[in-house]
Amino acid sequence: MDERKLDVLRAIVEDYVATQEPVGSKALVDRHQLGVSSATIRNDMAVLEEEGYITQPHTSAGRVPTDKGYRLFVDRLSSVKPLSMAERRAIRSFLDGAVDLDDVISRTVRLLAQLTRQAAVVQYPSLSRSTVRHVELVSLGGSRVLVVLITDTGRVEQRVVELVQAPDESLLGDLRARLNAMIVGHDFASVASKMADIPGHFPPEDRQVVSGIAATLLESLVERGEERVAVAGTANLARHGHEFERELEPLLSALEEHVVLLKLLGHASSSSPVTVRIGEENATSGLSATSIVTTAYGPGNNALGSMGVLGPTRMDYPGTIAAVGAVARYVSQILDANN
Template structure:
């Protein structure tokens, strides 16, 4: 077990190393942090922390830097979420409340997150296989052409044209509109597609052909989303401020090209539950010099996707954790309001 004084020393080392990029010595710690003990005592504490694997000396006569184990202890026991400033909270609210649709929410969120943290930000588009149907609208453009509008709980709107082999009367279209909504509203996409598939057998025989055409286009629109695993990325230029290019920055830049890799980096945190994976805790050995702070988002505890930041292990964990949580909560709120 590490006692409180050694924890204070570790906190000071992490904070100084993150701020300066320079190995930290005992004299600097005493001068900057007012630890209330002599440099000799701090040196003893640093030696003990090094023996236990929390810090290491990169080269002879240098100060100490945190190890992955040290960062982990810092995050678990020492890091408290920095309160967002009034200006930061206002910026989040102003930017995201002005989003016009789901794509706009995702793009604004990822840019905002990278600006707040000065890291690479990643936002997964909502996993629409978990979303539900909010409404289906059918609009007659001509007697044989219908505009189909599918609105999902995530705010995504899909439009499709349905070409009919026969004319449809307004009263029959209204009846079909009621039927497709009764079968699918409030139902997750996969189950809704299945329920709609049975609809042609449940309508009057003279409506079966039109119903089959509409259901076919609806099912196609829904199936487009069951494997939707896109991500938005912003802030790659932030990596330029890190000096450890070959060990951390280059592998991360290469990973940004692979969305599957980024999704695995984010993992699947629960809504409002932060996860911090440090260095070797991540899923890829080539990214062992990077850390990820991530959380899930979605309305009313429904996990629709994940968002987070990734960067070298020498990151501002408290600030990154606070920003990730705040942006996720705003996105969840926007999606929740869209369901009202």
């Protein structure tokens, strides 16, 4: 496609996103300095329509972009909309005030929703990509013990185990020290093998207690498969006009299903830039008028999870891509500083 037709497509996308109204050739002449006559613009629009980049929703209306048109627009973005100094300071100030991982995730998902005016989703750092920072054992009285696992990202997982007998504090202290010596700094994939023979380090009379605690740590914390996500900004979806109403129900259903959300976020990769999936590019049924903008986050080259926003295909792609990328970078810096 030549640059002039690309400029016409770019102008149609920008005007349609801004006005929510089909765009005609007269509006393009009035609003944009395209340097050609309205007749030339009409001819370019005819070619764009014939090639499937724009369409006419009804007779005598202007044109609106198709998924193919949005894809070309996104692929040919020479730059994303830069965030202002005030926006960057606001992001840093808002996220720097977080006190723990839950607070970081909560602030991040609300910030993304506010910046983009879309529905935002943030995946908690994946347990499968984390390493152990500390294991704590707390007696709750009687035969009940609280097992606490803290990861290198600050994620805290805890379970209560009911043992066959009440352990004394010296046994819990010894087991706590051995567990931390064995598995701190190791990723979860290697924890099971490192703990395999831990009961053998204790006297026979203590091995049932040790085995019960070790099994809880492995089965309930290490081997569990589900991941957590946080969602914010679903109310933003209601402001997108009547043409998006039919998409609301399947999109809201998707936002309630964490398995679907994790699939939509995709697999985090530290080397991948912000990814945009438009309309029919989304494999999930019912989201043919929805776009998803996602990226990975994590310190250095260690991708721990994904974040992104969901909204109609008629979205401000340059601004949304910039916001998602900037927030992911700040969250990565916070996790790196706390590591």
